[in-house]
Amino acid sequence: MRFLLMSAAAVSILTTFGVLFSILFEAIEFFQMRSFWYFISGIEWSPGVEDSKFGALPIFSGTFIITFIALSVALPIGLGSAIFMSEYASFSLRDKLKPLLEILAGIPTVVYGFFAAITVAPAIVSFFEIFGIHASFNSALASGIVMGIMIIPVISSLSDDVIRAVPDSQRKASLALGMTKSETIKAIVLPSALPGIISATLLGLSKALGETMIVVMAAGMRPNLSWNMLEDMTTVTVRIVDALVGDHEFDSPETLSAFALGLVLFAVTLVLNIVSVALIRKFKEKYKVNTL
Amino acid sequence: MTNEIKDSIKVRIRDLNLYYGNNHALHNINMDLHKNKITALIGPSGCGKSTFLRCLNRMNDLIRSVKVDGQVIIDEKNIYDKDVDEVAVRKRVGMVFQQPNPFPKSIYENVAYAPLKHGLIKKGHHCDDLVEKSLVQAGLWNEVKDKLKEPGTSLSGGQQQRLCIARTIAVQPDVILMDEPTSALDPISTEKIEALMLELKKKYTIIIVTHNMQQAGRIADYTAFFHLGDLIEYDETETIFINPSEKKTEDYITGRYG
């Protein structure tokens, strides 16, 4: 019985390594066909043509820009919501608001994707038309904003927890010195909660990088090395999907490129997660809380 | 009331009642607190000492269910008047807590934080001077002058408490409230803080809650005995300890309960 339970526990390890190795082996196969160096620094991505090239830089840049937009939306709103819930709202209000925000986290991403493509993207196009600026129907901005909304609860929920874990004695000490509430929050509470807030942000970042459906549905397919958020751009996840739903041979570089991109995604999100966990652990040790 | 007496009174409390929701925690307190004296509040636990203390700098306002009635008059002004800002009250009535609670910042920042926010000083050598002066007054300077950049939380418990006192006097208050400031400390640290209070009363009016009657006897000029939300007796410390007029006070002093 004990052995059975232990093997069950081993499955989770097996899975992690399964994901790693299944990606790693195919990625190695890819890099035997194509240069690793060109993959991470080349600026042309043109699978499926005669002289196909696999330079992922424009894909990375698109991913970076969309993720950046998402965090610019999610961080202030998520943190602001967390501060409101933990510092200003009454218990009963907070108990109502938190599940409401968590609905945002429970909505399937395909639904966000539809919303981004059908409602937000056209709205952005018409909005910029007013100023005579052309925006793409697959703009990075549309998917970035919607992705940002999706990760608001990731940031707000964990931040709310860490802010509330900051001992009340510190707030009282500051208020007793004649500080206003906002001064206390900004100068005392938030710096104390900072490791947790950074940790939450990294989790949000990791979620944004790995998000697929929103960008598949609302962002572009075109690898586009540009800073303009109103242009269409593509991301790592979009290209993974694109490479695998096409009709290429499994052993072709076209298909295998998905695994090379997947390997990068795996490595980056893994590092983000490890750092994030380490930060939270530090916070917990400092304030001796174990409710997080 | 002659002017002299009036001048020697820093805080006058009139018909003060406090409710936590339906719990009537303070009953009709009337009391005059003397300037540049140490007043000790004693009484069994749960009798409302801390609650009373928090009325003096309006910290009770932070508790949602609290309702305060009556007047706390500091410098001829009722601090519960509509035109009084509780932030300004707390600036002039500082508070030191039972558990030392330095901010998780450097020793220097712990002291400089509030004066900077209040705009009492600007960053630079004025600030350095104020930090030094406050730490000297709190009797901590010699111990920390070489490690001002280290976190306040790295100090020992007694040092932390003196840092909290330094932090409080850096704001230049008139009144300092202390809620059992030594109950979490060892005897040597306690002794240091008691000595410090005797020094500080030259400049400040000090009100201290203590459950240690010897402490009240050692340092307090006046002592008030609270019981179940009532102010039973308030007089010079000597009188309270040697010749109390209330039976309850005597029982408590002689250790019959509490």
Added chain:
Amino acid sequence: MTYFKSESSSVSKLSSSQKKIKTDNPFYDPSLQKRHAQARRFKFLTVASIIFAISFLVFFLGDMIVKGLPAFQQSYMLIDVTYNEKTVDSTRKAIDKKYRRIVSRSWLRDIPAMVEQDPSLMNTTQATWVLVNHQVDQYMKGHYYKIKNKYLNIVKEKQAVGELELRFNTIFFTHGDSKIPENSGIKSAIIGSILTLIVTMIIAFPLGVMTAVYLEEFAHDSYWTQLIEININNLAAIPSILFGLLGLAVFINLFGMPRSSPLVGGLTLALMTLPIIIVSARAALRSVPDSIRQAGYGLGLTKIQVVQDHVMPLAFPGIMTGSIIGLSQAMGETAPLIIIGMIAFIPDSPSSIFQAATVMPAQIFTWAGMPERAYIERTAAGIMVLLSILISLNALAIYLRKKFEVNW
């Protein structure tokens, strides 16, 4: 005295009431006004962010409902339909020529089946409510439509005499996907989802609970358990699409399982759901007080008996709650299923876990990519169905938690 002096310079600018406040209020501090204004601005910002987040939610749900509600109705027209040998053979001829561009092709296609079901129809002509095509349907719903004038006039005539009307759309719930918009429904996706999730739960639930029991009740704090814990944590953070890569490389290419099948989809989702179940099951087990275990040991029971008979029943509601939440997350997952091919065009419901299937979110994805306007409302309607199921599942989880909540 300096007090008065410094004040008097600015006194002239103040109204008399303010002057009074200043002079007899030792707590007056003009610099505080600025700080309080700052405090109000700060609070306002936090309120604004939460209001933004909540109003987005409201707007978003509203948008889905507005877009999706029309799909729950479908237009039908009352026309004469002739059933005989010839029309069963060539169904176009069953109706008057002028209606051929109005009536749905899929409805005509079903005529032979209708006759087979009800042979008394044979050789009769009946006035029948007939499904119309999606352009006419869009016209009825006041959306953009493309109908030639000739036909539009007929449509308007029919509408005027009440022989064209919107009815509840049963097709949406009884049909699978279709290239004919008015004939498409979500049924095969629902069946696909159910089959997939059955596979998921059959794998993930026992594995997750057993892992949790091992970690909480049996494992000592060793290097090995720490490794497992770190792994579970990382597993939860791996982007879902990478599980799709695993499914493709391992289940399909290595083990040769059928592509697009609920089997592969369910296995893939099981691996993703595992960490959720483990974490919640551990929390549930941990919340069972040690006194219960001690009592069991006191009776001379073995560790396994104690866990089985005394700990598990108490932890069960918590485990169920976590599993339902894991289930609902798996239900909304799309990306990994696209990778393993579960976006195939599936008109008929799959009947086994080895057949090609699609799932609800994948169906939503497919419809969202269709050019016809009629699919947009179906996408939104599909979203409404999916969200209703998810909300019900979560409500059930919350109910279970509340009902069995015990404060030890």
